[in-house]
Structures are given as C-alpha cells and as structure tokens.
Amino acid sequence: xxxxxxxxxxxxxxxxxxxxxxxxxxxxxxxxxxxxxxxxxxxxxxxxxxxxxxxxxxxxxxxxxxxxxxxxxxxxxxxxxxxxxxxxxxxxxxxxxxxxxxxxxxxxxxxxxxxxxxxxxxxxxxxxxxxxxxxxxxxxxxxxxxxxxxxxxxxxxxxxxxxxxxxxxxxxxxxxxxxxxxxxxxxxxxxxxxxxxxxxxxxxxxxxxxxxxxxxxxxxxxxxxxxxxxxxxxxxxxxxxxxxxxxxxxxxxxxxxxxxxxxxxxxxxxxxxxxxxxxxxxxxxxxxxxxxxxxxxxxxxxxxxxxxxxxxxxxxxxxxxxxxxxxxxxxxxxxxxxxxxxxxxxxxxxxxxxxxx
Amino acid sequence: xxxxxxxxxxxxxxxxxxxxxxxxxxxxxxxxxxxxxxxxxxxxxxxxxxxxxxxxxxxxxxxxxxxxxxxxxxxxxxxxxxxxxxxxxxxxxxxxxxxxxxxxxxxxxxxxxxxxxx
Amino acid sequence: xxxxxxxxxxxxxxxxxxxxxxxxxxxxxxxxxxxxxxxxxxxxxxxxxxxxxxxxxxxxxxxxxxxxxxxxxxxxxxxxxxxxxxxxxxxxxxxxxxxxxxxxxxxxxxxxxxxxxxxxxxxxxxxxxxxxxxxxxxxxxxxxxxxxxxxxxxxxxxxxxxxxxxxxxxxxxxxxxxxxxxxxxxxxxxxxxxxxxxxxxxxxxxxxxxxxxxxxxxxxxxxxxxxxxxxxxxxxxxxxxxxxxxxxxxxxxxxxxxxxxxxxxxxxxxxxxxxxxxxxxxxxxxxxxxxxxxxxxxxxxxxxxxxxxxxxxxxxxxxxxxxxxxxxxxxxxxxxxxxxxxxxxxxxxxxxxxxxxxxxxxxxxxxxxxxxxxxxxxxxxxxxxxxxxxxxxxxxxxxxxxxxxxxxxxxxxxxxxxxxxxxxxxxxxxxxxxxxxxxxxxxxxxxxxxxxxxxxxxxxxxxxxxxxxxxxxxxxxxxxxxxxxxxxxxxxxxxxxxxxxxxx
Numbered sequence: 001x002x003x004x005x006x007x008x009x010x011x012x013x014x015x016x017x018x019x020x021x022x023x024x025x026x027x028x029x030x031x032x033x034x035x036x037x038x039x040x041x042x043x044x045x046x047x048x049x050x051x052x053x054x055x056x057x058x059x060x061x062x063x064x065x066x067x068x069x070x071x072x073x074x075x076x077x078x079x080x081x082x083x084x085x086x087x088x089x090x091x092x093x094x095x096x097x098x099x100x101x102x103x104x105x106x107x108x109x110x111x112x113x114x115x116x117x118x119x120x121x122x123x124x125x126x127x128x129x130x131x132x133x134x135x136x137x138x139x140x141x142x143x144x145x146x147x148x149x150x151x152x153x154x155x156x157x158x159x160x161x162x163x164x165x166x167x168x169x170x171x172x173x174x175x176x177x178x179x180x181x182x183x184x185x186x187x188x189x190x191x192x193x194x195x196x197x198x199x200x201x202x203x204x205x206x207x208x209x210x211x212x213x214x215x216x217x218x219x220x221x222x223x224x225x226x227x228x229x230x231x232x233x234x235x236x237x238x239x240x241x242x243x244x245x246x247x248x249x250x251x252x253x254x255x256x257x258x259x260x261x262x263x264x265x266x267x268x269x270x271x272x273x274x275x276x277x278x279x280x281x282x283x284x285x286x287x288x289x290x291x292x293x294x295x296x297x298x299x300x301x302x303x304x305x306x307x308x309x310x311x312x313x314x315x316x317x318x319x320x321x322x323x324x325x326x327x328x329x330x331x332x333x334x335x336x337x338x339x340x341x342x343x344x345x346x347x348x349x350x351x352x353x354x355x356x357x
Numbered sequence: 358x359x360x361x362x363x364x365x366x367x368x369x370x371x372x373x374x375x376x377x378x379x380x381x382x383x384x385x386x387x388x389x390x391x392x393x394x395x396x397x398x399x400x401x402x403x404x405x406x407x408x409x410x411x412x413x414x415x416x417x418x419x420x421x422x423x424x425x426x427x428x429x430x431x432x433x434x435x436x437x438x439x440x441x442x443x444x445x446x447x448x449x450x451x452x453x454x455x456x457x458x459x460x461x462x463x464x465x466x467x468x469x470x471x472x473x474x475x
Numbered sequence: 476x477x478x479x480x481x482x483x484x485x486x487x488x489x490x491x492x493x494x495x496x497x498x499x500x501x502x503x504x505x506x507x508x509x510x511x512x513x514x515x516x517x518x519x520x521x522x523x524x525x526x527x528x529x530x531x532x533x534x535x536x537x538x539x540x541x542x543x544x545x546x547x548x549x550x551x552x553x554x555x556x557x558x559x560x561x562x563x564x565x566x567x568x569x570x571x572x573x574x575x576x577x578x579x580x581x582x583x584x585x586x587x588x589x590x591x592x593x594x595x596x597x598x599x600x601x602x603x604x605x606x607x608x609x610x611x612x613x614x615x616x617x618x619x620x621x622x623x624x625x626x627x628x629x630x631x632x633x634x635x636x637x638x639x640x641x642x643x644x645x646x647x648x649x650x651x652x653x654x655x656x657x658x659x660x661x662x663x664x665x666x667x668x669x670x671x672x673x674x675x676x677x678x679x680x681x682x683x684x685x686x687x688x689x690x691x692x693x694x695x696x697x698x699x700x701x702x703x704x705x706x707x708x709x710x711x712x713x714x715x716x717x718x719x720x721x722x723x724x725x726x727x728x729x730x731x732x733x734x735x736x737x738x739x740x741x742x743x744x745x746x747x748x749x750x751x752x753x754x755x756x757x758x759x760x761x762x763x764x765x766x767x768x769x770x771x772x773x774x775x776x777x778x779x780x781x782x783x784x785x786x787x788x789x790x791x792x793x794x795x796x797x798x799x800x801x802x803x804x805x806x807x808x809x810x811x812x813x814x815x816x817x818x819x820x821x822x823x824x825x826x827x828x829x830x831x832x833x834x835x836x837x838x839x840x841x842x843x844x845x846x847x848x849x850x851x852x853x854x855x856x857x858x859x860x861x862x863x864x865x866x867x868x869x870x871x872x873x874x875x876x877x878x879x880x881x882x883x884x885x886x887x888x889x890x891x892x893x894x895x896x897x898x899x900x901x902x903x904x905x906x907x908x909x910x911x912x913x914x915x916x917x918x919x920x921x922x923x924x925x926x927x928x929x930x931x932x933x934x935x936x937x938x939x940x941x942x943x944x945x946x947x948x949x950x951x952x953x954x955x956x957x958x959x960x961x962x963x964x965x966x967x968x969x970x971x972x973x974x975x976x977x978x979x
Contacts, residue, residue: 017360017363017364018363018367020364021363021364021367021368022367022371024364024368025364025367025368025371025372026371028368029371029372029375075382075386075387076386076387077387078387078388078389078390079383079384079386079387079389080395080396081396082396082397082398082399083396083397083398084398084408091380091383091384092380094376094380095373095376095377095379095380096376098372098375098376098379099369099372099373099376102368102371102372102375102376103365103368103369103372106364106365106368125364125365125368126361126362126364126365126368127361127364128361128362128365129361132435133432133435134365136432140428151410153398154398154408154410155398155399155400156398156400157399159410159413160413163413163417167417167420167421170420170421170424170428171420171424173424173428174424174427174428174431177428177431177432178431178434181431181434181435181438182438184435184438184439185438185441188439188441188442189439190435190439246399247398247399250383250387251379251380251382251383251386252380252383254379255376255379255380328474329474329475332420332472332474333472333473333474336423336467336472337467337472340427340463341460341463344456344459344460347434348453348456351438351441351449351452351453352449354441354442355441355442355444355445355446355448355449356446357442451488458507461507461510461511462510464510464511464514465510465511465513465514468514468515469514
C-alpha cells in the first residue's frame with residue numbers, strides 16, 4: 001500500500017528496506033509493550049486463581065483496564081531521585097535495560113516468510129545469518145542495565161541486589177549459551193530462520209525431542225537470566241527490599257519492570273524458535289506442508305508461534321506460583337556445579353552424534 | 358551482507374528513542390516536592406550510618422573472572438558448531454581435546470573451592 | 476528456502492603437524508596433569524609426586540626433542556611453527572633449565588609453603604611458551620607464545636605472596652613487561668602492514684623482492700615497525716636501556732624462578748629475536764644493524780659497570796645477566812652464521828653457569844635469612860669447601876676464564892664479530908669483560924680470603940640440589956674442555972634454520 005503512495009519503483013529498493021524495517025520495528029515495539037501490559041494482568045489473574053483469589057477485577061471487566069491504570073499511575077507519580085545518586089548513570093540505567101530487552105527480540109521470526117507487495121518478507125525485524133550470536137551478545141549486555149542502576153543508586157540494598165543479580169545472570173548465561181550450541185550443532189546454522197527450517201521436516205523433528213536435556217537447561221537458564229521465580233533473588237523482599245531497583249520510582253521503575261517482562265517474552269519466543277519448532281505447527285508435513293500452501297494459509301504459522309509462546313509464558317507464571325525461591329548459595333551451586341557440567345556433556349554428546357551422521 | 362543489519366540499526370534507533378523519551382518524560386511529568394527525608398537513601402527507615410559504596414566480597418570478582426574464562430570458550434564453540442558437519446569426526450576429536458583441557462581447569466577450580474558459596 | 480551454510484574446509488591438520496610440536500604438547504599435557512595432581516594427591520605426598528611428575532614430563536619432552544633433532548625440519552600448522560634444529564636446540568636448552576629449576580624447587584617450596592602443583596604448572600606453562608617462541612615462524616604464534624611465557628612468569632615472580640619484595644617483583648614485572656609486549660605487538664602489526672604477511676618466511680621473501688614491490692623495503696611503516704619490535708624484544712631480554720626491571724624482579728622473585736627465567740626467557744626471546752631479525756628481516760639489515768650495534772655497546776658497558784657496586788648476589792647476577800645479553804647482542808650484530816652459532820652455543824653454556832650460580836644462592840638462602848647477600852659468602856671456603864669450589868667455577872666461567880665454558884662462549888661471540896668486521900664491538904666486549912672480572916672475583920675473594928664474622932654452621936644441602944650443582948658443574952667445565960660436540964650441534968642447528976629460510 002505504501003509502495004503505491006510513495007511511488008516506489010522496485011521491491012529491492014533501499015527505501016523499501018528502510019520503510020519495511022521501520023514498520024516492523026514499530027510493530028515489534030507495540031507488540032512488546034502490549035504484551036508487557038497484559039502479561040502483568042495475566043500474571044496477577046493467574047496467580048490469583050492459583051491461590052484461590054480473584055486478582056484485579058475492578059478496573060474494567062475482568063480488570064482489562066488495569067494495566068492502563070497502572071501505567072498512568074506510574075507515569076504521574078513523583079519521580080524521587082535520592083540525594084546521593086550518580087544522576088547521569090542513574091537515569092541512563094533503566095533506559096539501557098529496556099533498550100537491550102527490545103533489541104534482543106529483533107531476530108525472532110514470528111511466522112514463515114510471506115510474499116507481500118512484490119517481495120518475500122521475513123516476519124522478523126532482522127534476518128541476519130548470525131542471529132544467535134547477536135542474541136547472545138545482546139543478552140550479555142542486559143547485565144549492564146542492572147549493574148549500572150544498582151551501583152549508581154548509592155544504596156546498599158541496590159548494590160547487593162545488583163551484584164547478586166549480575167553474578168546470577170553471568171553464571172547461568174554459560175549453560176544457556178552451551179545449550180544453544182547443541183541446537184546450533186543440530187541445525188548447522190546460526191540463523192534463527194535456519195533453525196526453524198531445520199525443524200520443519202516431516203514427522204517429529206522439533207529439537208525438544210532431540211534435545212530434551214538441552215531444552216531443560218535452556219529453560220532453567222532462561223528463568224535465571226530473566227530473574228524470575230524461583231531465581232528472583234535480586235528482588236527478594238525479605239532481605240533486599242526491591243533489589244537493584246530499590247531507589248527507582250514511577251516511570252523509571254516501570255522501565256525496569258517492562259524490561260523484565262519483555263525479556264520473558266523474548267525467552268519464551270526463543271524457546272519456541274529453538275526447541276518447539278518456531279512457527280511450524282503440530283502435524284506439519286503429515287497433514288499439510290506449510291511452505292507449499294497458499295500465503296494466507298501460511299499465516300497460521302503466526303498463530304502457532306503465538307500459541308507456543310503464550311503457553312510457555314503461562315508456564316512461567318505457573319512456576320512462580322508453585323516453586324519457592326531458592327537460597328543464594330544453592331543458586332550458585334546449582335548453576336556452576338550442575339548446570340555447567342550437564343550442558344558441556346549435552347553439547348559433547350550432541351557433537352558426537354552430529355559428527356557421525 | 359551489511360544490508361541485513363540495516364533493520365537492526367533502525368530498531369536500535371526506535372528502541373533508544375522509546376527508552377530516552379520515557380526517561381525524559383520522568384523529568385517533566387509528575388509532582389516534585391522534595392523533603393530532606395525523602396531524598397535520603399532508602400535504609401528501611403533507619404538513618405544511614407555508613408556510605409553504601411564499600412568493599413564487597415571477593416567471591417563476586419572470582420565469579421566474574423570465571424565467567425569471562427568460560428564464556429570466551431563458549432563463544433569459540435559457535436563457529437565450530439556451525440561447521441561440525443563438514444569437519445566430520447576429526448572436528449569432534451579436536452574439540453573434545455579442547456573441552457577436556459577446559460574441564461581439567463574446571464575440576465581444578467571446583468576442588469580449589471572457587472565455586473563454593475558459603 | 477533458507478540455504479544452509481555450505482562451506483568447504485581448506486584446513487587439514489595432519490598428524491605430522493602434531494608431530495612437529497610433540498615436545499610442546501608433552502609439556503602442555505604436563506601442565507594439565509599438574510593441576511589435577513595438585514587437587515587430588517593428598518597434601519603429604521603432593522610435593523614429591525608433583526616434583527617427580529614434572530621431571531618425568533620434562534624427560535619425556537626431552538626425548539621428543541631428540542626425536543625431532545633426527546627427524547629433520549618440518550613446517551607445521553601452515554607455516555606458523557617449525558621444528559628445525561635451531562628450534563629443537565633451544566627447546567633442549569629450555570627443558571634443561573626447567574629440569575634444573577624443578578630440582579631446585581622442592582626445598583624452597585617446602586619452606587615457603589607454596590602449592591607445588593600450581594608452581595610446577597606455571598613453570599611448565601612458561602616452558603611451553605618459551606618452546607613455542609623458539610619454534611614460532613609467525614608473528615601471531617610468537618606473540619601468543621610470548622604472552623604465555625610472560626603471564627606465567629608474572630605469577631611465578633610474585634608467587635611468594637607473604638613477602639613484599641616478591642609482590643613488588645611480580646607487579647613491577649607485570650606492568651613493565653606488558654607495556655613492552657604492546658610495543659612488540661605494535662611493531663609486528665606495522666611490519667605486517669608493510670609486508671602483507673605475518674609469516675616470517677614470506678616476509679623474508681618479500682624483503683628480498685619476491686612477491687612484493689621493491690618500495691616495501693624503504694617503507695616508513697617497516698622502519699618504525701622494526702624499531703618498535705627491537706624495543707619489545709630488548710625489554711624481554713633486559714637490554715639497556717630497557718633493563719630497569721631486571722634487578723628488582725630477579726631479587727624479589729623466588730630463587731628457583733629467578734634461576735629459571737634468567738636463562739630461559741633470554742634463550743627463548745633471543746631465539747625469536749634472531750629468527751625475526753637475522754633471518755626474516757635479513758633483507759633490510761641496514762634498518763636495524765645500527766640499533767643493535769648501539770644497544771650492544773650500551774648494554775655491555777652499563778651492565779658491567781652497575782654490577783660493580785652490588786652487594787646482593789641476586790642483583791649482581793641480574794646485572795651480570797644484562798652484561799651477558801650485551802655479549803650475545805655482539806654476536807647477533809655480526810649477522811653471520813658464525814655469530815648465530817655463537818648465540819646458540821652461548822645459551823647452552825649460560826644455562827649451566829648461570830643456573831649453577833643461582834643454585835648456590837638458593838642453597839645458601841635456605842640456610843639463613845640473608846642468603847642472597849654477598850656477605851653470606853664470607854668464609855664459605857672454611858664452612859663448605861665443595862660449595863665454595865663450585866661457586867668459584869661458576870664465577871670464573873661467568874667472567875670468561877679459560878678453561879671454563881664461559882671463555883669459549885665469549886670467544887666465539889667476539890671472534891664472530893671480528894670476522895664480520897665489527898672489531899669495535901669485540902674491543903668493547905673484551906674491555907667490559909675486564910671490568911666484570913672485578914666483581915666476579917670479589918665473590919671468590921670473599922669466600923676464600925675473608926674469615927666469617929660469626930660462627931656459622933654449614934647446613935645440609937638437599938640431595939636434589941646436589942645433583943643440580945653436579946650437573947651444572949659438569950656442564951660448565953665439560954663444555955669448556957671439550958666443546959666440539961655441542962659446538963657442532965649448534966652449527967647444525969643454524970644450518971638447519973638457514974635451509975628453512977632458503978638463504979644461500
């Protein structure tokens with residue numbers, strides 16, 4: 001449509017690329033923000049039900065307006081900046097956090113490539129052939145937002161929370177990375193599109209079936225990476241008040257909160273892409289073959305992607321309602337002495353299998 | 358191909374714009390009524406006795422160092438993982454030797470107690 | 476839909492490649508073994524087990540070098556590494572020094588309560604770095620090897636954590652040496668920029684006009700790069716004016732470490748120095764000859780003059796080491812096969828006599844608190860005649876008296892310079908050697924002619940140290956009386972390297 005308006009000559013034009021990515025970026029941003037808002041509501045509702053209570057139900061029917069009300073409240077609250085903070089870093093830290101969270105989602109393909117306006121368009125913000133490497137780089141940057149925020153707050157709870165949180169994140173990042181190596185070994189590519197394609201064979205070829213251990217390692221690592229229960233030690237209220245964001249109020253706090261939920265979405269989307277076959281539906285290749293179907297029918301892939309991602313997000317909340325928070329020494333012990341050796345063994349076993357095939 | 362990375366650049370601009378706008382809004386929107394107590398660092402209602410930026414346990418440094426070590430090794434696995442199929446079994450053997458060397462170091466730090474967190 | 480990455484792999488590493496680095500591989504495996512032994516062997520037996528294992532590893536590696544000596548030159552890993560006889564000759568020297576250091580260590584470790592596994596692992600790791608340095612034929616490998624040996628030695632220098640001097644040594648060495656490494660790396664980068672290759676052979680061809688424009692030889696990049704590389708190398712082998720760290724580090728570091736590094740870093744770095752300058756950059760000799768010439772003269776004069784005033788044995792040996800680096804530079808400046816042969820032979824001799832001197836220091840050190848002061852040597856003749864006799868031999872050899880090996884080594888170096896037409900270097904060398912006689916003989920005089928102040932009892936000398944003294948003594952005297960066999964080996968090693976570089 002915009003091609004007509006702007007009178008663009010050909011589909012390979014640079015302007016086309018720029019406009020396409022601009023549109024995709026804005027859509028991705030809005031998607032992530034909307035999912036943040038409604039995930040908070042969903043979490044409260046689900047947790048409430050699991051704990052035999054209602055959850056928010058006053059603002060709108062079933063509380064559907066609750067996220068908007070929360071957002072407005074956070075926006076209009078007094079933004080307290082304590083006296084001793086390092087103002088520049090203090091203000092920048094939440095921005096870094098949310099920036100990194102949004103950037104990480106860029107390489108996740110949410111559906112099969114679709115022909116549209118004279119060109120096959122990839123349903124991911126970016127389709128780079130080293131997507132997984134990019135992802136790991138961006139995930140590592142996530143620590144910065146937390147460390148800088150906690151350090152610049154000049155508050156002992158923040159500092160301790162930030163230290164704990166960063167030590168936890170880097171510890172689990174190792175096994176997270178190594179479990180991805182196993183997937184890369186099987187797929188033979190670092191491109192997320194390629195990894196989904198590698199799972200797009202007839203029959204059962206999702207990597208969760210070939211990599212059950214790798215899947216578990218990735219899930220645990222993903223939980224730790226997002227600082228979610230049972231690994232939410234960074235914000236253990238009993239000992240650390242709010243953790244690294246103790247001194248943040250209003251919208252600045254909201255940015256941290258937002259990045260946590262966006263990271264959850266990203267991890268869920270990654271679980272879907274790396275292990276659950278991405279946009280490939282159940283029974284693909286048996287009942288029908290997506291890639292040879294009509295374009296409109298391929299949109300069902302988008303549905304599958306969201307279905308799997310949301311199911312995994314539900315799993316996130318379910319775990320939070322089920323498992324108690326683990327102790328810090330247990331956390332480090334588990335990460336370094338269980339997860340790391342297991343992920344190395346898993347990688348080697350996979351490599352052995354792949355090198356013989 | 359550089360062209361593939363243009364979308365990332367554009368998303369970076371959009372994301373940075375979003376983040377900085379939000380931070381900017383916090384500077385202008387909302388009431389601003391500072392009092393002395395309100396501007397104190399949060400200390401569970403107590404008066405702050407010592408400044409919080411003090412030395413913290415060396416364990417964190419050790420963990421950071423070990424992370425650097427192992428993460429760099431982990432990154433070196435990626436190109437190998439992509440190319441293992443054409444490298445065949447000899448590729449596996451080579452990396453196996455590397456991993457064994459790495460695991461000996463791992464065993465060493467474990468036995469030395471670098472991974473214990475009392 | 477999405478094409479999987481299809482790649483042909485051009486890299487084929489064969490068993491022959493590994494064969495060419497067999498000595499290094501054995502020692503590297505030894506490093507890992509040490510780490511395991513350190514945590515799994517009970518504390519009571521740890522020292523004996525790790526010492527024995529390190530000796531065994533060194534012995535195995537030595538056997539591998541003997542094998543490589545007969546196997547002939549091979550270029551491995553796409554020209555980054557060579558196993559020519561020059562490399563093997565230096566490998567053997569490094570292993571010899573490592574074995575002597577290991578023999579020296581147990582008594583020291585027992586007193587200082589080091590972790591023996593860690594100590595030996597670092598010692599062997601630095602030996603791996605040195606051996607790779609001696610055989611490296613690519614800037615990349617040379618730099619990595621240099622870093623491996625330096626990093627291990629930084630830690631070893633500061634290993635005695637409870638002693639401030641040792642801490643100072645480690646820290647000073649680390650700061651200054653890493654600075655020098657960056658000089659070297661920068662120089663390598665510029666030479667790479669000028670010639671388009673990091674491979675020494677290719678650079679050599681390039682500077683002889685093969686595959687490169689003739690303007691390369693006069694490019695300012697090359698000129699600056701060579702200068703920076705000289706600075707980097709000169710620092711590592713403590714050549715004046717980059718020698719400041721040497722006395723402090725030698726004094727502060729644990730004595731076995733000092734004994735080891737005083738010989739082996741010089742040997743390994745000089746091997747690379749020679750390989751890079753006398754062979755790879757032989758096409759542009761005019762660029763670097765003047766620099767080496769000036770450094771040689773400055774080093775000989777400053778090293779010997781400053782040694783005169785020392786009262787501490789380790790510092791004295793440090794300045795003596797600087798002076799010896801100067802003599803070796805004389806041979807290097809000669810830039811003839813005879814000169815390179817002299818360097819190779821010099822290091823073999825230097826290993827015996829210098830480590831021998833350090834063993835004596837170490838033995839005396841274990842008998843008293845001020846063991847490294849020259850005053851400790853007072854009346855050693857009365858207390859312990861054997862030890863005093865051995866010390867005298869090492870001092871005579873370091874000073875260059877016939878019939879010890881030191882004389883022959885120095886003679887070769889200076890005669891190479893004279894043959895190459897650099898008589899002035901030889902004259903300075905001989906004159907400064909005369910100065911050096913004063914401070915070497917002072918030690919001997921103190922031992923034989925001055926009665927000891929207080930009544931002291933000579934302690935027991937550990938058996939391992941006795942063996943080590945015996946070995947170094949045999950080497951120092953044996954190489955002086957019948958040098959021919961080993962001199963032939965040195966000649967063969969240089970011939971092998973010349974063949975590798977394709978020079979006439």
